[in-house]
Amino acid sequence: MPGWVLRAEGVEVAYGEQRAVAGVTLGLAAGETVAVTGSSGSGKSSLLHCLAGIVPASAGTVRFGELDYAALGDEELSALRRERFGYVFQHGELLPELTVEENAALPLRLAGRRKDAAHAAAAPVLHRLGLDALRGRRVSRLSGGQAQRVAVARALVHRPAVVFADEPTGALDSVNAAAVLDEFLSLARDAGTAVLLVTHDEGVAARADRRCLMHDGHLRDLSAVPAPTPSADPGAGAP
């Protein structure tokens, strides 16, 4: 078994009577990208929010390394989310009045890094994402594709262990979506960051290392090696 950076076992997420996630076991290895697809309402976002420590599991366990979320206090869980995780959501959720580099450097500033140092650390990430010329521009004045690149930079700038991405390119046209996704995943792989990617888009999912399908709260690993099917003729191939 690989050394999982994140591991969910028998996880359930319930909203009152409704069980959105119904017993999911999933591990993420360092540097690995796992895509979860499934129809609307199948529980993809609920699973992602639970693994990200945003929504509590109503049953089962989620562990980051050896750390069991259920054993962490609110402060510890917030610190884990802020320092070890990154997030890319469909609508970026950037701060529109801040500049590109201020947004990208935010996780480092929240971790107590001084402005100059935080911006210096953000520079190579912005460069990889083709944002050099836009560093001083307010996010409110960017195109959708540019803003989503900034969201990717912000998710990765602090070299998190895991990035959670929910329809990360859902607001972009297909050309922009493919370009942003490629840059995102190659930056994450280079940094050894695991990515949990939730999408309904088969083209997006096809870029992941491993694919899982969510259906009615249950998860199936589509990359798992199928059990060998018994030969129709047991004697075939025998000497």
Ligand SMILES: Nc1ncnc2c1ncn2[C@@H]1O[C@H](COP(=O)(O)OP(=O)(O)OP(=O)(O)O)[C@@H](O)[C@H]1O
């Ligand atoms: N905060 C909530 N309160 C109550 N029910 C919720 C809540 N969030 C999700 N649900 C319900 O849980 C089920 C799973 O929703 P979820 O958003 O996880 O699915 P999804 O696969 O991500 O869907 P989509 O692709 O449409 O985003 C749905 O029936 C949804 O209505």
